[in-house]
Amino acid sequence: MVRASATAEESLSSELIRAAGVKVTRGRVRVLDALRAARQPLSHAEMEALPAGAGDAAIDRVTLYRVLDSLVACGLALKAVDTRGVFRFSAAGAQRRHADHIHFRCTDCGGVFCLKAEPPPPPKLPRGFRLNEVAYDVRGLCAGCSPHAASPARA
Amino acid sequence: MVRASATAEESLSSELIRAAGVKVTRGRVRVLDALRAARQPLSHAEMEALPAGAGDAAIDRVTLYRVLDSLVACGLALKAVDTRGVFRFSAAGAQRRHADHIHFRCTDCGGVFCLKAEPPPPPKLPRGFRLNEVAYDVRGLCAGCSPHAASPARA
C-alpha cells in the first residue's frame, strides 16, 4: 500500500479550511468538498445522506450542523433558507457563478433554477441598516411540480 | 343583556370568509381579524400567543395550523417563509399596500421593513413553469440588530 506525501494529496478544500484559520478535520473537508461539487445549495438532510467516501464512517448529525455553522462562520460557506423553510448551504465563491442572473424557486420541491435575466441593482438603505445580500427571487411551481410535465436543468 | 341583530354585528372578516365559500368559524374569524390588524406578517407562534379575546378559549395548536392553511387555500391569506425558516402569514389584501415598494428582511430578528424603492418587473419563465410570486428581498441586519443603534418603523 503506497503512501504519497501528505502535501501532495492535500485537497483544495483542506487548503481553504487551513487558510481560513480553523482546524482541518475530516468532517469539514468532506462537507466543503461536497458543497464545492454541488450544482445547487444543499440541505442538511441531503448532506447527511452523502455517500461515506472511502471507508469513512458516516458523519454525525449534530457534528454536521456544527461543521456547517463553522464553515459559514469562517466565510467558506453561505447559508440561506429555501421556500419550505429549510436551510441550504453553498460553497462561498459558488455564488459568483450565479451573480449575473436571477433564480426561480419552486415552492413545492424547494428546487432552485437559473433564469436568463439580469438581477436589478441594490437599493439604498436607511441609517444603521447593514446590507448582507440582495435576492430577486421568482417563486412558483417548476415544470416538474406543475400539473404538466418535462423539467429543464437545475441550478 | 341586549342582543343586536346577527348581521349588524357581523365583522368584515366573517363576511370575507363567508364570501370565500368556507364555513365561518370562531377560529377563522379570530385569526383573520388578527392577520388584518397586524402591521407585519405573523408566525404561528405569535398567533398562538394571541390574547384569547372576550372569554374565548385559546385556540388549539393544530387547529390554528389548519385554520391558517384554509385561509391560504381560499385566498384570504398569504404564506411566506422568513429568514429563519419560519412561515409567516398575512391577510390577502394587506400585500397590496406593500406592492409598490421593496422590503428589507433582518436575518437576526426576522423583522420586515419597508424601503422607499420600487420593485423590478417580473422576468419571462421557461415552458411549464408557473409563476406564483416575485420577491425582491434585501437581507441583512436591521438597525436594532446591528452592533449600532436606533431602529426605524417596521413593515
Add this chain to the structure above:
DNA sequence: CCGGCAAATGCAACACTGTTGCATTAGTGG
C-alpha cells in the same frame, strides 16, 4: 517524536415547527 491544550466530535436529550389519524363537535342547507 512527544505531550498538552483547545477545539472538535459523538451521543443523548431536548425544543420548536409542522403533520397525520381519529373520534367528537359544530356550521350550514334544507
Add this chain to the structure above:
DNA sequence: CCACTAATGCAACAGTGTTGCATTTGCCGG
C-alpha cells in the same frame, strides 16, 4: 329541527435544529 359535511381537539409523530457534557483529535511548542 335534522342530517350531513366540514372543522375541531387531542394524541402521537416527523423533521429540523440546539444544548450539555464526556471523549477524542488537530495542532503547536518543546
